[in-house]
Amino acid sequence: MLVLVAPGQGAQTPGFLTPWLDLPGVRGALEAWSDAVRLDLVRYGTEGDAEEIRDTAVAQPLLVAAGLASAYTLFDDPADLPRKVGAIAGHSVGELTAAALAGVLPDEETLRLVRARGLAMAEAAAITATGMSALLGGDPEVSVAHLEKLGLTPANVNGAGQIVAAGTLEQLAVLNEDKPEGVRKVIPLKVAGAFHTHHMAPAVDALAKAAEALTPADPKLSYVSNKDGRTVGTGAEVLTRLVGQVANPVRWDLCMETFKELGVTAIIEVAPGGTLVGLAKRALPGVRTLALKTPDDLDAARELIAETTTSAADAAGA
Numbered sequence: 312m313l314v315l316v317a318p319g320q321g322a323q324t325p326g327f328l329t330p331w332l333d334l335p336g337v338r339g340a341l342e343a344w345s346d347a348v349r350l351d352l353v354r355y356g357t358e359g360d361a362e363e364i365r366d367t368a369v370a371q372p373l374l375v376a377a378g379l380a381s382a383y384t385l386f387d388d389p390a391d392l393p394r395k396v397g398a399i400a401g402h403s404v405g406e407l408t409a410a411a412l413a414g415v416l417p418d419e420e421t422l423r424l425v426r427a428r429g430l431a432m433a434e435a436a437a438i439t440a441t442g443m444s445a446l447l448g449g450d451p452e453v454s455v456a457h458l459e460k461l462g463l464t465p466a467n468v469n470g471a472g473q474i475v476a477a478g479t480l481e482q483l484a485v486l487n488e489d490k491p492e493g494v495r496k497v498i499p500l501k502v503a504g505a506f507h508t509h510h511m512a513p514a515v516d517a518l519a520k521a522a523e524a525l526t527p528a529d530p531k532l533s534y535v536s537n538k539d540g541r542t543v544g545t546g547a548e549v550l551t552r553l554v555g556q557v558a559n560p561v562r563w564d565l566c567m568e569t570f571k572e573l574g575v576t577a578i579i580e581v582a583p584g585g586t587l588v589g590l591a592k593r594a595l596p597g598v599r600t601l602a603l604k605t606p607d608d609l610d611a612a613r614e615l616i617a618e619t620t621t622s623a624a625d626a627a628g629a
Contacts, residue, residue, distance in 0.1 A: 312397035312574045313619040315412065315581065316591075317378040319403030319561075320371060321501050322583045323364050328356025328377055330605045331582065337380050340418075344376050347419040348426040352376050367436060367503045371404045371429035372422055374583070378408035379418055381582035381603045385612055395620050398533035398542070398573055400566050402587055403467070403506065404428065406537055406553055413530035415546045424521055424553075431517035432557065436504025438513070443467075443477045443500045444486060449493035451564075457491035466507040470564030471593035477505035511558040518554045525550060533573065540565025542573075563587075567594050577619045579603065579612050 332338045338353065345352045355369050356377065364370055378401075386392045392412060401409035404425060411421040443466060446454055451474060455465045458476050463486060467475035476486055476497075487497050504510060527546030534543050536552050540562055543549050567590070570578070577599040580587045584602030591600050601612050 312576055313395060313616060314398045314400070314570050314573075314575045314578045315382070315392075315396045315409075316399070316578060316587045317401035317405030317408035317412075317581050318374065318584060318586050319401070319405045320367070320374065320506070322586055323370055323374055323377075324583065325359060325361050325364065326357055327583045328353070328373075330607075331377070331380060331384070332357065334384050334606055337384060340380055340383070341376055344372075344379075344419065344422045348372050348422050350426065361501070365501050365503065367433040368426070368429040371432075372426045374404055375408045375411070375422060375425045377583055378405065378581040379411055379421075381584075382408075382412055384606070385579075385581075385603065385609060385616075393531040395616055396532055398535055398570065398575070399530075400535035400537070400570075402469075402563055403537065403556075403561050405587075406556065408581065409534065410527075410530075410549055410553065413532055413534045413549075415527045415530050415534070415549050416525060420525060424518075424525065427521035428514070428518050428557065431514035431521075432506060432511055433503060434517075435511050435514040436506075439510060440480045441478060441505035441508075441510050442480055442483055443475050443502050443505060444483050445498045445500060446474045446476060446491065446494045446496075447498065448472055448495040449474075449491050454491040454494060457489075458486070461485055461489070464505065464508040465560060466505065467561045468564045469561075469590055470567050471590045473590065475500065477508045477510075479505070507556070507558065507560050509558060515554060515558045518557055522550055522554050535566050535569050537561045537563065537566065540567075540569045542569065563590065564594070567591065570598075571595060577601075577615055579615065584608075 463476045463478040466477035588600035
């Protein structure tokens with residue numbers, strides 16, 4: 312069973328969209344989405360420097376657009392996606408990529424919603440100087456208790472021994488000097504605020520208003536939510552969770568547990584892939600993984616899809 316996943320903020324790097332523009336239809340799609348959100352996604356994805364694309368209001372629509380473009384390139388016929396993919400999920404803003412690919416919202420509506428999300432979160436982040444840092448190693452229960460003692464929030468519980476702490480820059484500075492027992496390293500992330508914490512409460516209200524005009528459809532395949540790792544069967548519930556998740560922790564560890572329960576045998580991460588398959592390699596041993604980093608990865612991804620589909624058909628026949 313194949314699971315398709317979409318990365319979150321921090322996965323972007325300068326120029327990462329450049330090789331994708333040579334593929335048929337990609338530039339046209341990006342230009343149309345740019346017009347829809349009034350943001351030059353092509354320029355930011357090819358010429359924007361690290362600081363420009365770190366901006367939350369830019370990074371979020373850029374990541375969703377890249378994920379959609381790479382997925383549509385991978386599946387020549389969009390109707391193949393629900394036939395060949397058993398489940399779908401995204402990390403943080405990647406949840407919107409997943410929602411569009413699952414058929415919950417049309418692409419342009421998704422991009423407009425993520426643009427509103429990015430702007431609202433950027434405004435919320437500007438109220439107080441906040442950030443996020445990844446903890447590598449250690450026992451999750453010990454780390455969570457230590458973070459709470461320091462006034463920090465375990466904003467991303469990613470599994471495979473990784474937790475992301477979020478809070479004020481002063482709190483994060485203390486964490487750097489006072490790491491939880493067993494934690495090898497604390498790595499500051501390239502994000503502009505304490506996402507998925509109470510610091511983002513103002514963004515929830517703004518996003519809720521933006522979502523009022525939308526009419527979501529039910530997902531066409533199993534949609535796994537960051538909130539609790541559960542599959543969500545209605546578009547209305549997906550949209551409600553997307554709004555609230557801005558100020559609540561991402562439980563990617565529980566998402567991976569659900570993948571396991573669903574019988575995952577392979578995971579493909581859409582562009583700019585790498586982070587989520589890295590977690591899967593450690594948390595889901597034996598599951599085949601592939602990240603779409605450049606178009607050079609497409610052939611291998613198509614082979615993996617074909618092999619997974621054939622195996623599923625054989626199992627059904629048996």
